[in-house]
Amino acid sequence: MPMPNVKHRWLLLVLLGTLSAFGPLSMDLYLPGLPELQQQLHTTPALAQLTITASLIGLAVGQLLMGPLSDYLGRKKPLYAGLVIFMVTSFLAAITDNIWWLIILRVLQGVGGSAGQVLSRSIARDLFNGHQLTRFLAILMAINGIFPIISPVIGSGILVFTSWRGIFILLAVIGLILIGLTMTTLPETLPVDRRTNHISRAFIEMGQLVGNRAFMTYVLAQGFVYGALFSYISGSTFVYQDYYGLSAGVFSLFYAFNGLGIVTVTKLTGNLTGRFSEQKLLKISVLLGTVAAIVLLINAMTINAFAIMVAGLLVVVSLVGMVNTTATSLGMQLSGEHAGGASALLGLGMNAIGGLMSPLVGAFGTNSVTPMASLILASEVLAVIVLFTFKGEQS
Template sequence: MSKRRELWLLILLGTLSAFGPLSMDMYLPALPQLQQQLHTSASLTQLSITTCLIGLAVGQIFIGPWSDRVGRKLPTLLGMVGFTAASLLAGLATNVWWLIFLRAVQGVAGAAGLVTSRAIATDLFSGKKLTQFYALLMGVNGIFPVIAPIIGGFVLTFTTWRGIFYILAVVGIILLISVWLGLPETHPNQTSAPEKPLSILQMLLRDRIFMGYTLVTGLVSGGLFAYISGSSFMLQNIFGLSSQGFSLVYALNGLGIVVMSQLAGYLATHFNEYRVLQGGVIIALIGALALFATLFIPHNLVLVLIPLFLIVSMVGIVSTVAASLAMQHAHANAGSGSALLGLTQNIIGGILSPFVGLMGQNSYLPMAVLILLCEIAALAVYQRRLARLRY
C-alpha cells in the first residue's frame, strides 16, 4: 500500500472511529443551556449521553458480525445515512424525551463507523504494525475530543445547542460521500461463513485473554465516560469556568489522549506491549486516587486538573495497546471482535453516566468515586488475566 493511500485511510478511518467524540463532545458545553431550554433535570440531560452510548454499543454488536459476512462498506454507508437523519431530527427536538430517543438512534447509526474502522485496520495490518496504525488512528480520533468542544463552545456564541446537531448532520453527509467514493472493500462478501454470528460472539466472550484486553480498555474508558458526563457540571458549576473555559480544558485533556496514543505506538515497537499496557493502567489509577483526594481539601482548580489529565490521557495508551492486542487475538473474526470491544466500552459508560449526576450539579463525589472504581477494576483484571503474558 502506498504512503498516500495509507494516509487517506488513516484520515478517513480516524474520522469514522470518532463518532463517539463527535456525538458527545461537541454538545457537552451546551448541556447546562439544553437543560434550561428543555426545562429538564441534570440527570435527564445526562441520560441523552447514556442513550447515545447504549446505541453505540447495541449498534456495534449487530453491525460487527454483519460486516464479517457482507463486507465493511455497505454497513458503513447505511450508518452514515442514519446518523445524518438522526442529527437533523435531534436539532428539531422540542422535549428531552424525543431528544433522548434520537440520541439512541444517532448512537446506533454511528456505531457503523466505530466498528468497521477497527475491523478494516485489522484486515490490512497485523502485529506491531497494527499497534502503530492504531496509535495513528487514535491520534486522528483524539483530535476530535480536542476540537469538538471548542467548536461546540464557539457555536454557542451565536446560536443554540440545536446548531450543534445541524453541524453533526453536515459531518455525516461529508463522511457518506467520502466512504462511497474513497473507501475500498477490505473484506469481500463472506457467503460461506462457517459459523453463525452468535456462535462467534459466544466464543470470544469465553476467551479469557480476549476478554481480558476488552475489559481493561472498557473499564479505563468507563472512567473516561464518567469524566465526560460530569466534567461540564463540575468545572462550570463548582469551579466557575465559562463554557469557553471548559472547552479549553476539555480540549487539552483530549490532546493528552492524542499525545499518549502516539507514545504508545513508539513504546510498543521498543518495549514489551504488556508492560506498556500495565504502566498506562497504573498511571490512570494514580490519577483517580489523586482526584478522589481532592474531595477532602478546599476547592482548587489546578489540583483537580492535574489528576483529570492523567486519567484522560492514559486512555490513549491503554486503548491503543489493548485494542491492538485484542484485535490480533480475534483476527479471523475482526468485525465481531471489534463489536465486543465497542460494546464493552459503551455499555460500561452507559451504565455509569446517569450515576454521575445523582448528587446534583454541585458535587463531583459520584464522578470521582466511579472513576476510582473503574481504574481499580482495570488493574485487577490485568493482574488476573494478562499479567502472565508479559513473560
C-alpha cells in the same frame, strides 16, 4: 494483507480516524450546550446527562449488529447504512422539543455512529497484525484524539451564534460528508473469499470470543477505563461551569487540553511499541491512571485545589490513549478472521460500561467534585482487578 494502493493514503487514514471518532463527535461537540439543553427542555441534570448514556447505548448495541454483519457482507455496506442513520437522526434531534424523544433519537444516532467505530478497527485488522497493527491503530487514535480537542471548542463557537440545536445540524452535515468520502476513498478490505459464509455463523463466532479469557480481559479492562473517561465527560461540564464558575469557552479550553493529552500519549504508545510489549504498556497505563485517580479523590475530599483537580484529570484522561491503543491491538490480534465481531465486543465494553457510569455522576450530585472523582477511581480500580486477575492465554 498489505495496505491498498490508494491514491490519497493519508486521506484514507484521516477518514478512518474520523469514522472511529463517532463517540467524541456525538458527545463532545454538544457538551458545552448541555446546561442550555437542560434549561430549554425543562429537564433535570440527570436526564440531560442521560442523552450521553443514550448515545453510548446505541453505540454499544449497534456495534453488536454492525460487527458480525461486516464479517458477512464486507465492510462498506454496513458502513453506508450506519452513516445514513446517523445523518437522519442528527437532523431529527435538532428539531425535537421533548427530552424523551431526544433520548430515543440519541440511541438511534449511536446505532448509526457505531458503524464507523466498529468498522474502522475491523479495517485496520484486515490490513495489519502484530506491532504493525498497534502502530497503525496509534495513528488512527491520534487522529481520533483530535476530536475531543476541537469538538467542545467548535461547540462553544456554535453556541455563540445559535443553540444546541445547531450542533446537531452540524452532526448531520458531517454524516453527509463522510458518506461522500467513504464512496470515493475507502476500499473494500474484506474480500468475498474471507467473509463468513452465513450471517448466523458470524454471530456464533462473535459469541465464541466471549469465552476467550484473554480477549475478555482486554475488553473489560478497556471498558472500565472508559468508565473513568465517561465519568469525566459526564461530570466535567457541570464541575467546571457550575461548581467552579467557568464559562463554556474556558471549559472548552480545559477540555481540549485533556484531548491533547490523549493525542500525545497515543503517539508515545506508537513510538514505544517494539521496545515494550503491548501487555506491559497496558498494565503501566492502568496503574498510573489509578494513582492519579486516588490523588484526584483525596484532593476533592480535602483541600479541593483547582490545579490538582486539573492535573489529576489530565493524567487520567491522557492515559486512555495508551489503554485504548494497546488493549484494542491485543484484542484484535486474538480475533483471527472475525475482526468485525471482535471489534464489536471491544466497542461494547467501552460504550456499555461508559454508558452505565455517565448518569451516576448526575445521580450522586453535581455540586462538588467528589462524585465524579469517586466514580473515576472506582472504574480505574476495577480495570486493575480485571487486568491482573482475570487473564488467560496471552497472544
